[in-house]
Amino acid sequence: MTMPHYIDIAHHSLNKFGEELCGDKVEIIKHDDRIIVVLADGLGSGVKANILATLTSKIMSTMLENGADLIETIDTITQTLPVCSVRKIGYSTFSIIELDASLHARIIEFDNPPFFLLRNHHILPIEKEMIVSSDKKVYISSVDLKIGDELTICSDGVIHAGVGMLLNFGWEWKNVAEFLEKQDCISSEKLNRRLIDACNSLYEDHPGDDTTAVTIKVRAPLEVQIFTGPPSDPSLDAQAIKAFMASPGKKVVCGGTAANIFARELGRDIITEMDYINPEVPPTAEIEGLDLVTEGVLTLKMASEKLKAIAHLNEEPSFEKKDGVNALLKLLVEDSTHIHFWVGRALNPAHQNPDFPKELSLKTHIIRDMAGTLGKLGKIVDIHFTD
Amino acid sequence: MEIKVCIGSACHLKGSYDVIHIFKDYIQENRLEAVMDLKSSFCLGKCSNAVSVVVDADKYFSVSPDSARCFIEELHRWVMK
Numbered sequence: 001m002t003m004p005h006y007i008d009i010a011h012h013s014l015n016k017f018g019e020e021l022c023g024d025k026v027e028i029i030k031h032d033d034r035i036i037v038v039l040a041d042g043l044g045s046g047v048k049a050n051i052l053a054t055l056t057s058k059i060m061s062t063m064l065e066n067g068a069d070l071i072e073t074i075d076t077i078t079q080t081l082p083v084c085s086v087r088k089i090g091y092s093t094f095s096i097i098e099l100d101a102s103l104h105a106r107i108i109e110f111d112n113p114p115f116f117l118l119r120n121h122h123i124l125p126i127e128k129e130m131i132v133s134s135d136k137k138v139y140i141s142s143v144d145l146k147i148g149d150e151l152t153i154c155s156d157g158v159i160h161a162g163v164g165m166l167l168n169f170g171w172e173w174k175n176v177a178e179f180l181e182k183q184d185c186i187s188s189e190k191l192n193r194r195l196i197d198a199c200n201s202l203y204e205d206h207p208g209d210d211t212t213a214v215t216i217k218v219r220a221p222l223e224v225q226i227f228t229g230p231p232s233d234p235s236l237d238a239q240a241i242k243a244f245m246a247s248p249g250k251k252v253v254c255g256g257t258a259a260n261i262f263a264r265e266l267g268r269d270i271i272t273e274m275d276y277i278n279p280e281v282p283p284t285a286e287i288e289g290l291d292l293v294t295e296g297v298l299t300l301k302m303a304s305e306k307l308k309a310i311a312h313l314n315e316e317p318s319f320e321k322k323d324g325v326n327a328l329l330k331l332l333v334e335d336s337t338h339i340h341f342w343v344g345r346a347l348n349p350a351h352q353n354p355d356f357p358k359e360l361s362l363k364t365h366i367i368r369d370m371a372g373t374l375g376k377l378g379k380i381v382d383i384h385f386t387d
Numbered sequence: 388m389e390i391k392v393c394i395g396s397a398c399h400l401k402g403s404y405d406v407i408h409i410f411k412d413y414i415q416e417n418r419l420e421a422v423m424d425l426k427s428s429f430c431l432g433k434c435s436n437a438v439s440v441v442v443d444a445d446k447y448f449s450v451s452p453d454s455a456r457c458f459i460e461e462l463h464r465w466v467m468k
Contacts, residue, residue, distance in 0.1 A: 256395040260429055274407065
């Protein structure tokens with residue numbers, strides 16, 4: 001019996017400087033019982049490389065998903081890829097990770113840098129089996145993953161980072177491995193961003209090659225429950241709050257009125273903060289038994305916008321400021337894998353005021369928007385209406 | 388005397404931050420910490436009169452950043468009576 005776990009996957013890319021398209025392509029297929037990740041690096045850069053990498057990753061992931069044999073898949077790629085008129089070859093390197101529900105992983109590699117598997121922050125060496133298919137030497141490794149393991153595959157842009165600029169030979173595999181061993185990141189997102197960000201620094205913001213990494217981290221599930229507004233029928237308050245308090249994981253209330261109702265129903269004091277960390281962000285409050293209490297719609301709107309920006313960028317986000325927005329985002333981005341929104345549709349009289357901005361009047365829209373972005377970041381999100 | 392300034396959504400948008408700072412500065416300047424206890428609160432339910440301020444738990448006022456200084460001076464005179 002495998003421990004309950006969550007497969008946290010993140011990937012980021014840098015385009016070769018001046019290129020609009022990336023010549024590396026990542027394809028992720030997630031089923032309940034199986035995950036397939038393909039990272040393909042097309043020959044050259046720009047459009048040509050992008051087409052090669054897209055074809056390779058798409059064909060391989062689709063064939064493997066449908067149960068095709070590995071050798072058959074590689075042969076299909078060899079015979080399908082268009083041949084470059086300059087180099088007279090059709091070529092794309094690839095790394096594949098197949099992971100099943102019992103955490104058995106198979107890693108298949110062709111000409112990409114060897115994968116990095118970390119257990120307890122140390123590289124875990126795995127024996128590789130070589131097979132030859134269509135004159136290609138392909139390496140296959142099998143390993144049973146455990147909670148806490150971090151597996152990273154990358155394109156050669158990572159191990160060559162800084163070549164001819166800051167470093168004569170680029171970053172090199174062993175130094176990347178050492179860098180990864182030193183990191184202590186709770187999420188794949190964080191570890192992957194650090195790696196790609198480090199590459200970008202070595203390239204002095206001018207990547208000499210397309211640079212991509214995919215990180216998989218096996219994590220124990222971390223639940224967070226977010227209550228965002230009381231039910232439309234006040235007689236449901238007590239019941240909703242009881243169910244919420246009985247749910248697993250961290251508990252957050254986003255909404256002043258909801259927070260007041262919690263304090264009343266739980267018979268506990270609510271202490272609102274007086275010091276503004278950021279004048280834009282309404283102060284938070286404290287209620288015993290809740291991990292975070294914030295104002296509602298403004299905090300959620302700001303958090304949703306910042307979340308979209310985070311999803312777009314490669315840089316590691318900072319949640320150092322302790323205001324309501326950052327505290328909420330830290331919980332969502334770093335400290336959770338499963339996020340449950342509890343939404344009540346009580347109308348807030350304040351929001352019916354003609355002066356109140358219209359886009360803020362529908363909290364459910366903000367929550368749906370936020371849930372969508374969190375989904376893109378690999379979180380498992382559900383929205384539950386309390387009324 | 389307890390003064391609670393609403394920091395709910397509507398009041399926040401209408402300038403709770405400025406009101407709190409004007410009150411804080413005035414209380415410090417005049418060394419009124421012993422007689423005026425400044426606090427904040429989530430929604431006081433008087434959103435159409437933002438920024439909502441409640442004095443001694445039952446007297447509600449609507450204060451704006453522009454009127455905050457006059458308001459706190461008024462309270463000062465009242466508390467000294």
